[in-house]
Amino acid sequence: MKKYLITGGAGFIGHHLANRLAAAGHHVRVIDDLSAGDESVLDSNILFTRGAVSDQPKLWTLLHDIDCVYHLAAKVSLPQSILYPRDYNDVNVGGTVCLMEAMRAVGVKRIVLVSSGTIYGDQKRQPVDESVVPQLLTPYAVSKFAAEHYMFTLAQHYGIETVALRVFNAFGPGQALPPAYPPVVPKMLREILHGGTVVVHGDGEQTRDYVYIDDVVDALIRAGERSHIDHQVINIGSGVETSVNQLIKHIETVSHLPAHTIYNRERSGGVSRLLADLDKARELLDYKPRVSLAAGLLRIIQIDKRFQTDLLQPGVLRQAA
Ligand SMILES: NC(=O)c1ccc[n+]([C@@H]2O[C@H](COP(=O)([O-])OP(=O)(O)OC[C@H]3O[C@@H](n4cnc5c(N)ncnc54)[C@H](O)[C@@H]3O)[C@@H](O)[C@H]2O)c1
Known part of the structure; x- marks a missing residue:
């Protein structure tokens, strides 16, 4: 049994991950400010805390004894990020930096970041693999790419193992349907x-590239467990x-x-x-989309x-x- 903290764990991807880990007998804590999430979808044995990912005192408490952090807390709309770039920078970039600082303070040694296939932008050659130079077309894409870089840079200085999964278009039950810019x-x-x-x-x-939520969760769980994937960026899609x-x-x-x-x-x-090139996911995670x-x-x-x-x-x- 392991101890996990999931930021943004009351959101679409986060709650599926949290419930699967809890069902497997792991100890799961969630921090989410409920700006988009819903805590009622979490299993009752999950410890839920309402709070922002920039709230250091809350993070210090929640990070105590944690084996691995999954970082999903983010603002997630591409068009909205063009209207409110400061918010996207504050939450997606600033939130990641706060979390890394708190992990250093508490001594937590592993983090999985959920990044996005959106950062590739418009590429002539498809499928795109992880070596392609991103084309950052929205503040959201900039914020996810910046979050990756902050995480990798700080992790190297702080001795934290890291992996970033670039998830493509995830879909599944429970995905939010906000009035503005729904997926x-x-x-x-x-x-x-x-x-x-x-x-x-x-x-x-x-x-x-539409990838079913159960396949995304499989990939996340493998990324949390595997050794020898430190500092890797890995595409997760359906192919x-x-x-x-x-x-x-x-x-x-x-x-x-x-x-x-x-x-x-x-x-x-x-x-x-x-379209995601999945060679690296197959090689490093034995990932195989099933749905x-x-x-x-x-x-x-x-x-x-x-x-x-x-x-x-x-x-x-x-x-x-
Ligand atoms: N859904 C996709 O297709 C997709 C694809 C690629 C990457 N991602 C990434 O996956 C992660 C989860 O996305 P999702 O689709 O589940 O979206 P979501 O909006 O359902 O989940 C995000 C969660 O983060 C929470 N949150 C937002 N700001 C916060 C803050 N400051 N502090 C604490 N919690 C905060 C929200 O309340 C929400 O529950 C995000 O990082 C997103 O960028 C999603």
Whole structure:
């Protein structure tokens, strides 16, 4: 049994990780300011503390005796980061520096940072591997890349083992649906399953690498346990490239519902392609994504009550994922 602290552990990825570690018998503490998260989704045996990742006194207490920190606390919207870059810098960069200082003070020796595939930007050659020079197109991307660099630099000085996982587009049950800038998968699911209109930015041919939450959690757990991965940056995705138009088709197929789609071609759909090269994840973590996009979408519909509408035929909820 090990002791973990998860920052941002009441968020989408964080709570799946926290609950899986707790179910495996580990001691899990979470710190989250609840600016986006929800503590009620955490298992009852997890020690939850409401607080900011920059709150040093709280961190000193929570870090006591911890074997490994997972650092997920962050602001996560690309478009919002353009409006409020200072906030993104304060939380995503400043929060990481505060956490590293607190780890030095308490003597915690291992940290896994959840970074993002977004930092690669628009690359001609796909899939992208970790040696590609990032193209930082948003303050969010800058903040995640800066957080990686701060973590690696400080870790070297403080004698802390570190690894950064660059997660691509994670999706799964419980992903937040904020009114402004919701992530694409739950946004499309909500529109199609409630009979609304799906608005696609651009022509819908832009591609992303959608990776199911259980695969992301597998990778995180391995990164927390493995030795000989100190100072590594590792991509975590599905290795499958999917356009927004294909995503909509997948949702129609698994839900047996038609999508009513309109295209806002004036508005950019973001970078044209993004696909993770997973060679390093396979080599260092024995990582193998197991859940396809279609199977993951079906699991969401079956698990997440927000998408179980009257429009669904009852058989869909009983299909094998
Ligand atoms: N979801 C994805 O596709 C994806 C992809 C790549 C990287 N990431 C990274 O994974 C991490 C988790 O993302 P998520 O999708 O679960 O988002 P999320 O918003 O659900 O989780 C982030 C959590 O951090 C908390 N938080 C924010 N500011 C905080 C602060 N100052 N102090 C303490 N807690 C704070 C929020 O309340 C929230 O619970 C983030 O670091 C994000 O950058 C996510």
